[in-house]
Amino acid sequence: MASFEESGPSTPVTEGIRVDKVSPRSRRLKRIRSLVVVLIALIGLIPVAVMVITAFKSRTEVVAVPPRLIFEPTLEGFVFLLTERSQMAPAILEEAKQNAGELGLFDRIALNAGQQITGPSDFVRRLRNSLIIAGGSTIFTVALGLFAAYAFSRFEVPGKGDLMFLILSTRMLPAVVVAVPLFLMFRQLNLYDTHLGMIILYTVFNLSLTTWLLKGFMDEIPKEYEEAAMVDGYSRWQAFYKIVIPQASTGIAATTVFAFIFAWNEYALALMMTSETARTAPPAIATMQGRGGIEWSAIAAGTLAFLIPVIIVAFALRKHLLRGVTFGAIRQ
Amino acid sequence: MTSEVGFEPETSATSTQQKKPRRTLSDKAIRNLFIWPALILLIAINIFPLFYSLFLSFTDYSAIANQAPEWIAFENFGRILNDERMWEFFSTTGKYVLYSVGLQMLLGFGLAMLIRESFLGSGFITTLILIPMMLSPVVVGLFWKLIYNPSFGFFNYMIGMADPNRPLDMLASRFAGEVVNDLALWAVVLVDVWMWTPFVMLLVLSGLKAIPDYLYEAAAIDRASSWFQFWRITLPQVTPLLLIAVLFRTIEAMNKSFDLVMGMTGGGPGTATEVIGVTLFRTAFQGQWRTGRASAIAYVILIIVIAISNIYIRYLNKIRGEE
Numbered sequence: 001m002a003s004f005e006e007s008g009p010s011t012p013v014t015e016g017i018r019v020d021k022v023s024p025r026s027r028r029l030k031r032i033r034s035l036v037v038v039l040i041a042l043i044g045l046i047p048v049a050v051m052v053i054t055a056f057k058s059r060t061e062v063v064a065v066p067p068r069l070i071f072e073p074t075l076e077g078f079v080f081l082l083t084e085r086s087q088m089a090p091a092i093l094e095e096a097k098q099n100a101g102e103l104g105l106f107d108r109i110a111l112n113a114g115q116q117i118t119g120p121s122d123f124v125r126r127l128r129n130s131l132i133i134a135g136g137s138t139i140f141t142v143a144l145g146l147f148a149a150y151a152f153s154r155f156e157v158p159g160k161g162d163l164m165f166l167i168l169s170t171r172m173l174p175a176v177v178v179a180v181p182l183f184l185m186f187r188q189l190n191l192y193d194t195h196l197g198m199i200i201l202y203t204v205f206n207l208s209l210t211t212w213l214l215k216g217f218m219d220e221i222p223k224e225y226e227e228a229a230m231v232d233g234y235s236r237w238q239a240f241y242k243i244v245i246p247q248a249s250t251g252i253a254a255t256t257v258f259a260f261i262f263a264w265n266e267y268a269l270a271l272m273m274t275s276e277t278a279r280t281a282p283p284a285i286a287t288m289q290g291r292g293g294i295e296w297s298a299i300a301a302g303t304l305a306f307l308i309p310v311i312i313v314a315f316a317l318r319k320h321l322l323r324g325v326t327f328g329a330i331r332q
Numbered sequence: 333m334t335s336e337v338g339f340e341p342e343t344s345a346t347s348t349q350q351k352k353p354r355r356t357l358s359d360k361a362i363r364n365l366f367i368w369p370a371l372i373l374l375i376a377i378n379i380f381p382l383f384y385s386l387f388l389s390f391t392d393y394s395a396i397a398n399q400a401p402e403w404i405a406f407e408n409f410g411r412i413l414n415d416e417r418m419w420e421f422f423s424t425t426g427k428y429v430l431y432s433v434g435l436q437m438l439l440g441f442g443l444a445m446l447i448r449e450s451f452l453g454s455g456f457i458t459t460l461i462l463i464p465m466m467l468s469p470v471v472v473g474l475f476w477k478l479i480y481n482p483s484f485g486f487f488n489y490m491i492g493m494a495d496p497n498r499p500l501d502m503l504a505s506r507f508a509g510e511v512v513n514d515l516a517l518w519a520v521v522l523v524d525v526w527m528w529t530p531f532v533m534l535l536v537l538s539g540l541k542a543i544p545d546y547l548y549e550a551a552a553i554d555r556a557s558s559w560f561q562f563w564r565i566t567l568p569q570v571t572p573l574l575l576i577a578v579l580f581r582t583i584e585a586m587n588k589s590f591d592l593v594m595g596m597t598g599g600g601p602g603t604a605t606e607v608i609g610v611t612l613f614r615t616a617f618q619g620q621w622r623t624g625r626a627s628a629i630a631y632v633i634l635i636i637v638i639a640i641s642n643i644y645i646r647y648l649n650k651i652r653g654e655e
Contacts, residue, residue: 034451151366170378172641177630181381204377265468
């Protein structure tokens with residue numbers, strides 16, 4: 001490069017030559033390009049849009065042939081998803097319809113389908129299980145990951161590379177592969193189909209992710225901060241929680257959300273390690289169609305309920321997205 | 333980095349020495365205290381089960397029978413390797429991985445080239461494109477099942493194949509009443525591609541943005557064609573990242589194909605989309621409960637995954653080393 005700077009190019013570098021700078025032609029190309037990208041994005045989002053639409057269709061609308069884009073939106077899917085109902089006898093139905101004004105929103109929607117709400121559905125419990133298990137495991141896995149990441153980032157650990165590899169390699173195992181021995185172990189320990197068992201499982205399952213991600217974030221905080229603090233009389237522990245943790249807070253937040261999403265979405269282990277008490281939402285959504293005919297609107301409603309937090313998170317995390325899904329290997 | 337701190341080595345050394353008695357834990361103790369809880373959990377929940385299932389893979393054992401595991405040495409492995417159906421399931425998995433990873437690379441690379449120069453709202457668009465990858469595969473599989481439905485699904489209408497006289501049923505591998513091989517597999521692959529192309533795009537994009545401008549400037553001064561620039565600058569520069577993407581997706585496709593297939597087809601029609609994870613699940617749990625044999629299948633999968641992830645880690649270290 002040095003020689004280039006000394007002598008300079010023989011011809012002046014103009015817009016026509018410099019491909020990286022904007023010429024009128026490339027400006028036009030850029031506009032076409034951005035249009036194509038927007039188009040692709042829209043096509044890619046059609047399935048999500050279909051799902052959102054379906055969640056607001058009634059039972060009869062869902063199976064209409066051909067599928068309709070314009071229809072009267074209803075919350076029927078959500079009612080069917082969240083409640084257990086029984087069919088009403090015609091006589092009682094008439095009577096109930098006259099008093100419809102006094103009923104709540106959910107009851108009225110069920111009434112339109114000729115049904116009476118008898119209680120909350122299984123799915124409500126599944127969602128609660130999902131929240132408890134994903135939430136609990138996220139807290140533990142981030143805490144453990146924080147400690148391990150700090151130690152790996154700041155101290156000499158014998159065999160550091162191998163240990164980090166070992167931690168990562170546990171994530172490469174297909175869940176189905178470890179599920180067989182885990183099933184036997186959990187049965188012995190009475191952890192099968194318990195919330196505690198699932199929390200332990202997801203804590204370990206996400207530990208590799210949190211350790212790798214957090215180590216990456218901590219490596220970015222200069223060591224000198226803590227060293228200065230320790231010179232001023234902080235103990236190592238104080239330096240850790242008064243300096244490193246606040247400095248890494250963005251990274252910790254991103255890691256927490258990733259751990260939560262992975263636990264929230266997990267299916268294979270939940271399918272094999274739970275049956276009733278601790279069963280989470282994903283295996284429940286998958287088996288929902290088995291019972292009493294396929295209620296697609298309920299399934300779509302369940303999917304939508306599952307989807308919304310994830311979409312919000314995707315936007316909140318967009319700067320860290322790549323880092324999260326590659327275990328901190330690639331920094332955007 | 334450490335040398336920068338030592339600009340006043342004497343004072344800092346003496347002050348740490350003075351403070352030493354006040355510290356309750358030495359660095360070494362803290363290090364061990366920080367690492368061991370995580371390691372113990374990993375060993376208990378991941379490493380120990382692996383050895384346990386290695387033992388089980390050499391035995392005849394069923395988790396629901398009240399009998400102790402019976403040692404049969406390599407019989408399980410022999411049976412698996414001689415079972416033609418097993419080979420079929422492995423080749424289905426191979427095809428699945430090949431098709432979906434191949435398509436994802438092509439489309440992801442293309443998309444990254446398109447989105448390379450940012451334009452108004454490109455950040456927003458990129459995030460929109462990324463949404464599918466954050467979703468639960470099994471739930472995705474399920475709502476695609478609705479989309480693929482031959483009578484009231486949107487898919488056939490979108491691709492213009494909605495003629496009721498010649499119905500296209502992707503998940504049943506049927507077109508106009510005739511069985512079309514691999515159609516159901518392609519249906520699952522398409523969903524995997526839909527979910528994960530954005531991931532490849534994101535990886536390639538970060539590679540493209542890291543290519544220094546002066547390379548292109550130099551090429552432009554030499555009046556190199558854009559075709560030449562692509563082959564000699566762009567492609568070699570993003571190859572490491574593409575490789576990472578390939579390996580990452582290969583491993584994930586083997587792991588996560590289970591979720592997607594279970595959500596969409598359950599392995600059907602017949603065994604057309606039965607990837608090896610589904611076979612393993614069926615052998616180990618559903619109805620069969622052949623724990624010993626399932627452990628042996630698990631080990632075969634494990635060896636393949638370890639081989640792939642080894643290559644992956646090697647490249648990862650190489651790339652990180654270059655940074």
